[in-house]
Amino acid sequence: MIIQSLKMAWESVRSNKMRSFLTMLGIIIGVFSLVVLVSLIDGATSSITGSIATLGSSSLNINIMDDKGRPLSQEDLESLCGNGAIEWVSPSGSSAFSIRCGHKEDSVNVTGVNQYYAQIEQLESAAGRMLQVPDIDNHLDVAVVNEDIAKDLMGFSRVQDAVGGEIVIDGRPFTVIGVIRNTTDSGIASFMGVQYAAYIPHTTFIRLPSARTTKITSFTLSAKNGDLEQAQEDIGQFLLERFDNDEDAFYVMNFQSILDAMGSVNGTLSLVMGGVAAISLLVGGIGIMNIMLVSVTERTREIGIRKAIGAGRKVILLQFLIEALMISLIGCGIGIFLSWLALQVISAVAAASSATITFGLSARVVIISTAFSTGIGLLFGLYPANKAASMKPIDALRYNG
Amino acid sequence: MIVLKDVSKIYTMGDTQLRALDHANMHIRQGEFVSIIGPSGSGKSTLMNIVGCLDLADEGEYYLDGIEIRKYSEDRLAEVRSKKIGFIFQNFNLIGRMSAWDNVELPLIYQRVPAQQRKERVEEALRRVQLYERRRHRPNELSGGQQQRVAIARAIAAQPSIFLADEPTGNLDSRTGEEIMGIFHEMHAAGGTIVLITHDSGVAAQAQRQIAIRDGHVQEV
Numbered sequence: 153m154i155i156q157s158l159k160m161a162w163e164s165v166r167s168n169k170m171r172s173f174l175t176m177l178g179i180i181i182g183v184f185s186l187v188v189l190v191s192l193i194d195g196a197t198s199s200i201t202g203s204i205a206t207l208g209s210s211s212l213n214i215n216i217m218d219d220k221g222r223p224l225s226q227e228d229l230e231s232l233c234g235n236g237a238i239e240w241v242s243p244s245g246s247s248a249f250s251i252r253c254g255h256k257e258d259s260v261n262v263t264g265v266n267q268y269y270a271q272i273e274q275l276e277s278a279a280g281r282m283l284q285v286p287d288i289d290n291h292l293d294v295a296v297v298n299e300d301i302a303k304d305l306m307g308f309s310r311v312q313d314a315v316g317g318e319i320v321i322d323g324r325p326f327t328v329i330g331v332i333r334n335t336t337d338s339g340i341a342s343f344m345g346v347q348y349a350a351y352i353p354h355t356t357f358i359r360l361p362s363a364r365t366t367k368i369t370s371f372t373l374s375a376k377n378g379d380l381e382q383a384q385e386d387i388g389q390f391l392l393e394r395f396d397n398d399e400d401a402f403y404v405m406n407f408q409s410i411l412d413a414m415g416s417v418n419g420t421l422s423l424v425m426g427g428v429a430a431i432s433l434l435v436g437g438i439g440i441m442n443i444m445l446v447s448v449t450e451r452t453r454e455i456g457i458r459k460a461i462g463a464g465r466k467v468i469l470l471q472f473l474i475e476a477l478m479i480s481l482i483g484c485g486i487g488i489f490l491s492w493l494a495l496q497v498i499s500a501v502a503a504a505s506s507a508t509i510t511f512g513l514s515a516r517v518v519i520i521s522t523a524f525s526t527g528i529g530l531l532f533g534l535y536p537a538n539k540a541a542s543m544k545p546i547d548a549l550r551y552n553g
Numbered sequence: 554m555i556v557l558k559d560v561s562k563i564y565t566m567g568d569t570q571l572r573a574l575d576h577a578n579m580h581i582r583q584g585e586f587v588s589i590i591g592p593s594g595s596g597k598s599t600l601m602n603i604v605g606c607l608d609l610a611d612e613g614e615y616y617l618d619g620i621e622i623r624k625y626s627e628d629r630l631a632e633v634r635s636k637k638i639g640f641i642f643q644n645f646n647l648i649g650r651m652s653a654w655d656n657v658e659l660p661l662i663y664q665r666v667p668a669q670q671r672k673e674r675v676e677e678a679l680r681r682v683q684l685y686e687r688r689r690h691r692p693n694e695l696s697g698g699q700q701q702r703v704a705i706a707r708a709i710a711a712q713p714s715i716f717l718a719d720e721p722t723g724n725l726d727s728r729t730g731e732e733i734m735g736i737f738h739e740m741h742a743a744g745g746t747i748v749l750i751t752h753d754s755g756v757a758a759q760a761q762r763q764i765a766i767r768d769g770h771v772q773e774v
Contacts, residue, residue, distance in 0.1 A: 156662045167650050457646045460607060461707065462635020462663040464628040546607045549646070 153467070154474075161475040164447070165482070175443045176483035178436025179528070183487025183521045186429035187513065188494055190422055195511035197418040201411055211272050212384055213244065213405040215370045220395050223367035226266070226288075226354065233268070236386035237379050240268035243354040244372040247364070251350065252320040253305045260301065260348040262321060264357025270296075270332070272374040275351075278302075280315035280330030283353055287329075291355035295319060295326040298349045302331045305348065319350070322360045326352065380408055430524065436483070437528035444476050444536035455540050456548025469541035476533025477526065484525035488518055554714065554746055555581040555604060557771075560613035562599045573599040575769035576613070581715075581748060586741040588749045588760035596769040597750050598719070604748065605638050605717045606630050618714055635663050639708030643720035645700040647692040653679065653703045654688040660711040678710035679703075682736060698729035705736055715746040722756055734759055 165172045216224065229241040246263035269275070270282040278299055287294050297306075302314035311331040318325050332351075358366040375383035384404055395401035448455070455468060495511045502509050557579040564571045573596045581587050591597045602608035603615060606622060615622045617637060625633065639660075640646070647656045657678055661671045679685040682702035684695075692700050701721060708716055718737070722730030734756065741747055741761075751757050763774040 163650060454648050457648060459631060460634060460640050461660040462631055464631035467663060546602050
């Protein structure tokens with residue numbers, strides 16, 4: 153019976169192609185906007201959170217704006233290590249420098265760090281070694297570079313070969329002692345053009361010819377057991393005491409809290425956009441109801457015939473309900489297909505402009521829009537179907553439309 | 554098979570009451586070919602609607618195959634129509650969007666006949682009215698006589714207890730009407746119970762027995 157009803161509904165949808173299509177259009181547009189909007193927000197969110205995570209959601213970054221004439225020293229940072237929830241501390245002052253390798257030259261983000269930095273930011277070694285205490289103490293001209301520098305600037309296809317090589321930073325030759333895996337190769341970082349990164353001893357950094365300051369103005373730290381909140385409290389306490397209880401003297405940036413805030417903003421945004429799209433789906437549903445009512449009136453005689461030859465209330469109800477459901481689900485399918493197409497195009501355009509954001513069709517939004525379309529088909533199909541089912545056969549047979 | 558006892562149907566139009574059927578009594582046995590004759594407005598259609606379970610009587614009793622009809626719900630009435638009554642209408646009442654085959658198959662779907670059996674019965678019914686070759690045609694691609702034959706095939710395929718024909722030749726020319734009457738005679742010869750409603754005395758005379766209806770009163774001719 154269900155198969156027959158499906159067949160009949162399909163016949164009816166097919167025999168009024170233009171009308172069926174226009175009715176579906178409401179659902180198509182609704183589903184399309186729902187899926188595309190939510191997927192775009194999802195894609196952007198995961199891309200941004202991804203890049204923030206690579207910037208270091210496991211660490212706190214502190215910038216000092218006003219040191220009250222008592223700047224922090226390397227020793228101060230050393231003594232902070234192991235203090236309260238604070239695990240490791242490293243200077244993290246950075247500048248863009250022009251780096252030369254042979255005859256290639258490019259702008260590189262150079263960060264002056266100590267021996268703990270690699271652990272704090274969880275840098276992964278690809279070859280060679282990380283910076284160690286003697287490098288710092290003797291302010292040696294050594295550098296750890298990322299894979300992009302080793303491959304693109306220095307021209308080594310195997311990163312191991314870059315170890316022992318030479319690069320010129322700010323006019324001074326540095327020996328490459330290690331290569332780390334790229335961490336800033338996705339999302340926002342590539343938007344901002346941060347591609348090349350080099351790490352040199354902090355002590356060397358402040359001695360570079362174009363260094364602007366010899367003071368430590370920014371540093372980064374990790375927390376014991378990842379308890380960043382406690383570490384944030386501890387370092388805040390320490391800096392407040394140091395800088396005369398002036399809250400504006402420094403700024404502690406906690407990426408995790410930024411991530412959390414962004415997550416809730418994006419959640420709200422998804423909800424609002426989804427809500428707007430849901431309204432257009434609702435409008436599509438009203439379109440279905442309208443056309444189904446027209447269809448029921450037009451087919452009054454047909455309903456009379458069907459009833460005369462033995463169709464009961466339930467059979468007629470089912471037939472018209474399936475027809476409404478079919479229109480909304482076909483519309484939903486087309487909508488999902490079109491949004492998949494649109495997302496492919498958007499992703500391709502994003503890829504062409506070297507952004508690495510991908511916008512995929514998330515199963516969640518497909519399920520939601522299918523469920524919503526089913527609900528709308530049933531809701532708005534029920535009234536016309538019931539109207540058809542409760543027609544009296546003699547009245548319907550006598551109808552001349 | 555069909556027993557009507559003092560059946561009345563009353564229509565109220567404003568202040569006036571119209572007795573479309575007035576204490577009608579009728580008895581039709583299995584295998585009979587009965588015609589009901591009367592001028593228009595005599596209550597023929599009302600009688601047909603009640604006998605066909607499309608409408609319920611206001612007074613009196615109606616037994617179809619020994620079961621009283623008036624107690625039934627609408628869904629139950631649909632089931633009775635589906636199993637016991639094969640309608641043949643003046644204006645054919647085929648569904649225009651569907652092919653001849655699909656039209657004939659429709660009552661079998663409502664009877665929940667299995668697919669294989671359905672196929673056999675539809676084919677047999679279409680062959681009996683000699684329209685098997687035109688099974689893929691839609692009603693608007695067929696002549697009036699052919700459309701009525703499809704409608705008859707639809708009734709035959711359903712294997713009802715009675716065939717209820719309402720002016721089956723009314724929309725056809727006399728030659729085609731004769732052909733249709735020929736099919737009715739064949740159906741009767743094959744054991745079918747046929748109730749034929751008409752205003753044409755020539756058509757009515759072809760039945761075994763004639764019942765006249767005038768101003769809601771039923772009497773044997």
